[in-house]
Amino acid sequence: MTALAHVPTSTGQPAGPPPPPRHDRHRLLPYLLLLPGAAWLLLFFAVPLFQLAAASLYDPTGSLSTGYALTWAFGNYPDVLQAYWPQFARSFGYAGIALLLALLMGYPLAYAIAQKAGRWKNLLLVCVVAPMFTSFLVRTLAWKTILSDNGWLVGLLRDVHLLGPDGRLLATPVAVVLGLTYNFLPFLVLPLYASLERLDYRLLEAASDLYASPVQIFRKVTLPLSMPGLIAGTLLFFIPATGDYINAELLGTPNEYMIGNVIDSAFLVRLDYPQGAALSFLLMAAILAVVFGYLRRAGTEEVL
Amino acid sequence: MTGMSAKTTGRAAPAGDLRLVNLTKRFGIFTAVDDLSLTIPQGSFFALLGASGCGKTTTLRMIAGLEQPTSGQVLLGDRDIARLRPYKRPVNTVFQSYALFPHLNIFENVAFGLRRRGIRSVDDEVLRMLALVQLDDFGHRRPAQLSGGQQQRVALARALINQPQVLLLDEPLGALDLKLRRQMQIELKRIQTEVGITFVHVTHDQEEAMTMADTVAVMNAGRIEQLGAPADMYEYPATAFVANFLGQSNLLAAEAAGGSGSEVPVTAHGARFSVPAGRARADRGEVYLGVRPEKLHLADSADQVPAGHQHVTGVVSDASYVGVSTQYLVRTGWGSELSAFAANSGLGGRLPVGAAVVAHWDPRHAFLLPRAPGQDDRTAGLLDEPVGASS
């Protein structure tokens, strides 16, 4: 090998700044790529939220035909709360109970698919997602058949005296909660599955090697490690369940109406926009409060 | 490699040496490559050796054009290519873990470069190239259907078919198992000799670098610590870093008083030694006295030490038998543990732990290195792996 040495620096003219044109184009490019999508989201997601906020402060005595005036009518909020607090309470109550049921069902399901299913894993996953392949509304209507007074389920429950001879399932809170649980269960199971699937079974073996009982293994290893999926799944279940009104409408009666039913009728039947907007805003604020309170307690804000 | 005519591939005449001049790359406040200058002669097999994060891959990427230097030049012959886009450079790369296009078959992977340069009839070239890497019948397969070693050869063929002026290899053997790696080392070397293209090979494996390259540059913290032929560097390292990166060394903290004669006298831990002046990188003040473990011999008593050898006494504190050799640790009177390898040639008996021994060496095998004030002995300790196995 010859002439291998650190080359003297005399030939090294100082390198100028990198050629500018290419760099400028590159700096603009991401914004050009983002522009159409971001504009769409701003215009049709963000701006409408402000419009909704404004509508919630309209003069409540106006109407769609005579026009609304923005009078900063903050009184709309206490008014609607006073009028509709039962529906608010029901929304959160039903969604909360449905969430508990969904956790009781969804955790074993996600765990079994992730850790126990072996080569059936993909098939079982498809079974979880499959309900969503067909229409939400058509599926919810199918529950009307299942829970019907003449159906086998009610018959069975009456026979074993879990229901009285005239007891029903349809048009009761039970039906609404069952419907909510059913409709949003996959949203809870999928993220939960994703984090349980990453769980290394050797950790469970290690825990059991280190004298942990099955219950302790679950509490000390499985549960903490599945927390990100659990939190994500809980939110993905709870947010749409609270805002849902299809189950209450199709499986319940006005006695089971949730806040969504009220908002729907405020906007589309009674055409009382200030009231509807105020209710919508309250719903969002309440959900955000619950979500952030929950995240703070769960201590993992990075899931957002 | 006689078949590739200049006509079909449009190869230009060899452009000359690859020279990096004051090449610097900063990422934010981190300097990955620091004012690097070196010359890689045309047609040589050059290895950039260093631990991960030492800047060797960044250097390679700047030559390939995948990274823009913060300052400095990349000269191919007399032409500065530092600002050329990668697809305009007569330089090709064999990527770490190969980066074969998963959606194209092997034939199309190899033909990719020729097609991009507008060459229509690529069949002959591609088949010849596949033959060179001994994958004749694999053209229609997908990369995922090939083993690691086969993928590696496809990556090599895909780059070589373009007859680049310089071929860059980014840890090309890192993903292969030991046996395959050996085999590919020999094959790469054979191909390089055959095609005569300049190879720049980046690796963290000192043995790979030493066995394959004509010239090795050891990089550390964005700079070149030492550069030279592998044997020269191993026998006479320039810095303590090189002494322990290329193989291992026993480095004893010593003071040199300087000398005008052919010997440099040093004092270490109260004892006096000397080193030939030609093997002293420093001859005054704080120095390291270095001896490679395999050049450190063990004897039962001082009267067995050959004439002219220098020695220290100690006790065997650890002996591990690794087949071809036995590695001993010898605890010296001042507490440091020297490492010594004894070939299991069947000539001498094995020494038990606790035996009092004399460790001796030929001063012509020792070397002196500069030492930062306050640094203590740096001894090899037990090797993580036996000599002869690469990491």
Add this chain to the structure above:
Amino acid sequence: MKFSRWLADHWVMGVALLVLGYLSLPILVVAALSFNRPSSRLSYDFNEFTLDNWRQPCATSDMCDAVLRSVQIGFIATVVATVLGTLMAFALVRHRFTGRSGINLLIFLPMATPELVMGTSLLALFVSAGVPQGFWTVVIAHVMFCVSFVVVTVKARLAGMDRRLEEAAADLYASPWQTFRLVTLPLVLPGIVAAALLAFSLSFDDFIITNFNAGTTVTFPMYVWGAAQRGIPPQVNVIGTAMFVIALLLVGLTSLRGRRSRRAGLPVAPAAGRRAKSPT
């Protein structure tokens, strides 16, 4: 003793199968009802087996009009949302720019906001801007809530792609445009297709947001909603069953393709599960 040990090992699987039964029951009912001749318009009980519903799925022509309209809306919304979302995903994965966290928030929020709020706020916007509601306001709304899901899906695929493949292309004399056309696009395409399927299914099945912004336009879910008050024609179950079967076939196909590309060493795009919301 033996039985309790067996139970301890297998109860989780038992519970899981029961829950899967709960999840599958309504689909079986829908399929069964598609072969039902109901005793009256308002009856939901199984009465008598018939093939009439499958022979004449469009016996109630409003329903088929609604299905067709949903397909049209779904198609347009899918194309627009897929283009917009894919561009955004490229920007997010491939470029550094200031304002990234703001953009991420803008993409995340629509996925976390109750549909009710999005639907009513768009209604408030359209009414105050004097935009008459109908086909195109539905399309606008659907694009809005589909974009985020497209971004998330394509982003996952892009982020899983080895950047060195593009560097290798550049190293092998491909210009940036050639690199995009010959390497990037073919490798990201499965993600884009998955995103488009997801967007279509979201759009096709949306009720709440559509309900607030459709004016007099009737999509399939809105038709079902209206019919639920007046009595459901059994053909609704035919459509529901057909949708299910088609979606199942699509999933089967993509999973076959997925298996192929897995063999080819590609990251597989997330399954096109409807609303497979994944928080970022």
